[in-house]
Amino acid sequence: MISILSLACGVMASGGTYLLLRRRLFEFLIGLTLIGHAVNLSLFVASTPRSGLPSVIGMKQDALMNSALDPVPQALILTAIVISFAAVTLLAVLFRTSLKDAEFHDIEDIQEGSK
Amino acid sequence: MIATLPIFFALFLAILSFILRSKKSGTKIIVLGSFFQFLLANIIIYLVAYQKEVLHVSFGAWPPPFGISFYIDTFSGLMIWISSLLFLIVQIYSLASPESSNRFWAHNFCWNTLAAGVYGAFSTNDLFNLFVWFEVLLLSSYVLFTWSFTDGSLQEENKIKGRKGLISYLVLNIIGSSIFLFGLALLYSSTGTLNFADLQSLKAEDVSLVIHLAGFCLAFAFAMKAGFFPLFNWLPASYPFGPISSVALFAGLLTKVGVYALIRFFLPTSPLSSEWILSVMLVIANFTMLLGVYGAATHQSLRRILSFHIVSQVGYMALGFAIGTTTALSASIFYLLHHMVVKTNLFLIAGTVSHLRDTDELKHLGSITKSNPWLALAFVISALSLAGLPPFSGFWAKFFILYSAANAEVYWGLGIGIFVGLFTLFSMLKIWNEAFLKPPLQVLTYQVKIPRPYSFAILVFTLWTIGLGIYPSMLTKISDFAAIQVLDTQSYLQTLQGDIK
Numbered sequence: 001m002i003s004i005l006s007l008a009c010g011v012m013a014s015g016g017t018y019l020l021l022r023r024r025l026f027e028f029l030i031g032l033t034l035i036g037h038a039v040n041l042s043l044f045v046a047s048t049p050r051s052g053l054p055s056v057i058g059m060k061q062d063a064l065m066n067s068a069l070d071p072v073p074q075a076l077i078l079t080a081i082v083i084s085f086a087a088v089t090l091l092a093v094l095f096r097t098s099l100k101d102a103e104f105h106d107i108e109d110i111q112e113g114s115k
Numbered sequence: 116m117i118a119t120l121p122i123f124f125a126l127f128l129a130i131l132s133f134i135l136r137s138k139k140s141g142t143k144i145i146v147l148g149s150f151f152q153f154l155l156a157n158i159i160i161y162l163v164a165y166q167k168e169v170l171h172v173s174f175g176a177w178p179p180p181f182g183i184s185f186y187i188d189t190f191s192g193l194m195i196w197i198s199s200l201l202f203l204i205v206q207i208y209s210l211a212s213p214e215s216s217n218r219f220w221a222h223n224f225c226w227n228t229l230a231a232g233v234y235g236a237f238s239t240n241d242l243f244n245l246f247v248w249f250e251v252l253l254l255s256s257y258v259l260f261t262w263s264f265t266d267g268s269l270q271e272e273n274k275i276k277g278r279k280g281l282i283s284y285l286v287l288n289i290i291g292s293s294i295f296l297f298g299l300a301l302l303y304s305s306t307g308t309l310n311f312a313d314l315q316s317l318k319a320e321d322v323s324l325v326i327h328l329a330g331f332c333l334a335f336a337f338a339m340k341a342g343f344f345p346l347f348n349w350l351p352a353s354y355p356f357g358p359i360s361s362v363a364l365f366a367g368l369l370t371k372v373g374v375y376a377l378i379r380f381f382l383p384t385s386p387l388s389s390e391w392i393l394s395v396m397l398v399i400a401n402f403t404m405l406l407g408v409y410g411a412a413t414h415q416s417l418r419r420i421l422s423f424h425i426v427s428q429v430g431y432m433a434l435g436f437a438i439g440t441t442t443a444l445s446a447s448i449f450y451l452l453h454h455m456v457v458k459t460n461l462f463l464i465a466g467t468v469s470h471l472r473d474t475d476e477l478k479h480l481g482s483i484t485k486s487n488p489w490l491a492l493a494f495v496i497s498a499l500s501l502a503g504l505p506p507f508s509g510f511w512a513k514f515f516i517l518y519s520a521a522n523a524e525v526y527w528g529l530g531i532g533i534f535v536g537l538f539t540l541f542s543m544l545k546i547w548n549e550a551f552l553k554p555p556l557q558v559l560t561y562q563v564k565i566p567r568p569y570s571f572a573i574l575v576f577t578l579w580t581i582g583l584g585i586y587p588s589m590l591t592k593i594s595d596f597a598a599i600q601v602l603d604t605q606s607y608l609q610t611l612q613g614d615i616k
Contacts, residue, residue: 020286032289039296046304073303076243080296083250087289090257094285097264098278 005045012038025095029088036084040077047073117159118170118185121195121234124152129227136220142210145223149203152230156192156199163192164593169600169610171240179240179611180313186240186611189597190448194237194375197452201367201459202230204572208463209360211566212470214262222262229255229364236372240611242302242309242333245376246295249340253288256369259361260284260353277356284353287346291339298332301325302387312611315604317386330387333380334396341373343433344402347426351410354425355418355475359466362418366425367459371451374432378447383439384604396437401531404430408538417465417475417550420542421458424501427535428454434532435516438523445591445598446515452590453500453512453583460497460576464490467569468550471562477546481555486563489570491551493577498547500580502540508583515591 012034019031047070055071057064064071128148135141162168170187173179187195206226209215214222232252239245260281264274303309305325306317317326339346350370354362381388407427411420432454435447467490468483469475484491500507503514513536520528583590600606 020290025282028286032286035290035293039293039300042297042300043303046300070307073300076299076303079243079247083247083254084289084292086254087250087257087285087292090254091282091285091289094261094278094282098282 002045005041009038009041009045012041025098029092029095032091033084033088036080036088040080040084043073043077043080116172117162118172118187118238120155121152121159121199122231122238124148124155125227125231125234128152129224129231132220132223132227142215142219142223145227146203146206146210149199149206153199153203156196159187160192160196163187163189164596167596171610180308180310183239183241183244184310184312184611185238186312186607187238188600188607189593190375190379190601191237193448193452193593193597194371195234197455198230198233198237198368201364201455202226204575205360205364205367205459205463207568208363208466208572209568211568212358212360212466214358214360217262217265222259225255225258226361229259233368233372237375240311242311242314242380243299245380246292246299249295249372250292252369252372253292256361256365257281257285260357262358262361263356273356277353280349280353280356284349287339287349291336291346294332294339295336298329298336301329301332305329311380312608314386315384316608322386326386327389330381330389330392333387334377334392337373337376337380338399339373340370341377341433342370342403342426342429344399344406344430347403347407350426351414351419351422354422355416359462359469363459363462363466366421366462367455370425370429371432371455374429374436374447374451377433378436378444379601381436382602382604384602393437393439396433397525397528400430400433400437401528402430403427403433404531404535408535408542411542412538412545415477417468417477417480417546418462420546421461421465424461424539424542425458427539428458428501430535431513431516431532434520434525434528438519438525438528440519440523441595441598441602442522443516443519444601445595446512446519448594448597449515449587449590450512452594453508453580456576456579457497457500457509460493460573460580461501463569463573463576464494464497467565467573470569471565477549479555480550481553483551487565490565490573493573494551495547496577496580498543499540500584502543503536504540506581506584508580508587510584511587511591 016031016034016038019027019034022031053068055064055068055074128145131148132141132145135144159170163170171184173182173184175182209222229252232248232255235248236245236252239248263277299309305323306314308314342350354366357365381392383393404427407423407425407430411423411427414420414423432447432450435443435450465475468480471483471487472480474480496507500509503509503512513532517529517532520532
């Protein structure tokens, strides 16, 4: 399970890096989202999901079962998702206004300030 | 309890600026609030530096390995104090700058959330919490940046450059945050904790390769935010085009938050740190100093030159950190306190110059000594201080850093430090000749009157530089004590584990 997740993490990170190197604004956005997801997945891998039991303390128990998932990384992922979503949304708005005002799609066009 | 007050007060001010958005006196109340924030920071610095207390709190009464804890010692206290001073004074400056013409309440809102992020980053003891505060301050800074696109203070060509700069600032910082988070994932998977006190108490034989890798990821992310050598390109790309009051504040604060995090979490005793991180950092520090000042020497616009100087000055702090002795750390802390004020002041002066002449290209400027002699004097004082000449604070800051480099027998750092100081002076002379001294190419009609908030802000910062230059021991004692306290892992652990009982 861990090896599959790690592999998925690596594939997403490399795909994101590839898209970032394309230097097109829209692909930047997708690439950053992919990298964000790869990192979130790596946080999930940190919780060592061996059994997959939910991390909930039952009615008659007073402690978490040993085989349950570690709840901390899930809390961390939740926070990280919200933050990266906010940052990517802000970037999307910035790209949108850039496209509308100056009609450029490529980072090179911005450099020349033309088109 | 008092450890959380700066953050809550800043968030309260942010909400207050939303509530008072349609009131005429709203802005004045917010500035008054920032003044109270500064008074609060004074109480904190009195408690930590003179009463030798350590302010700490664990949220929800969860003991340290489980809950998030805040920990304010003298180093954090000093940083909170100096940043609250910067927030107050630069906010007064922004009352007259172009940003105030367009939705100023929203500007004040982001200003105060930025403050909350900065105070949080300075006081937290938990690495994930540090990540969250970094994001709070970065998101606020992205939004503050966009003011220059809407308030009409930029020309059309600079608007496009500014947008490109902002895009690179955003993209690189998002990548940096991802790397930071990846480091945290590695750290958590191998140690099961992100609390720094808990990490400090790891035994040396438990420190595995994964922890070193995590340490590398974190150092990379901090170095990127601090603007160290291979990763500083976002800084001169974006800073020359942002709104002047925000950029002056970022120049003083944001890169230094990265330096603070490096000093705090990569001490020689920290499990994240290792021999090779410090020796790599030494090389990086030298390159940062050199390339920053080289960039400054080749550019021809006031704010661009100053942006490159941020990079080269951060190199000095990195040098002090990389040497790692108590005197070197104390020198780095002193350097932070000197540099934050002087750099902000230089940016404020550059903003005033572009307010007077509508441009900051050196070739279009000239003869400010004639029209505004006091502004010229303030520039001379700050510029000489930045270059490290004797009667001002920069001399002592550079002297302490280079003295500790000589003591630790890091002669490369010593030589490059002196050389870079010389080049800093050279590029400051370039600004002086071009912008202040030479007669302008064509006779322009320009403004002479400097708005009162501008003069006030510049006056306060200039007096700080002179005062610290004449009487440096008012801070050296505190910074020595702060460095000893930062390196004293035992009492740090005792304080935090005292909470458990």
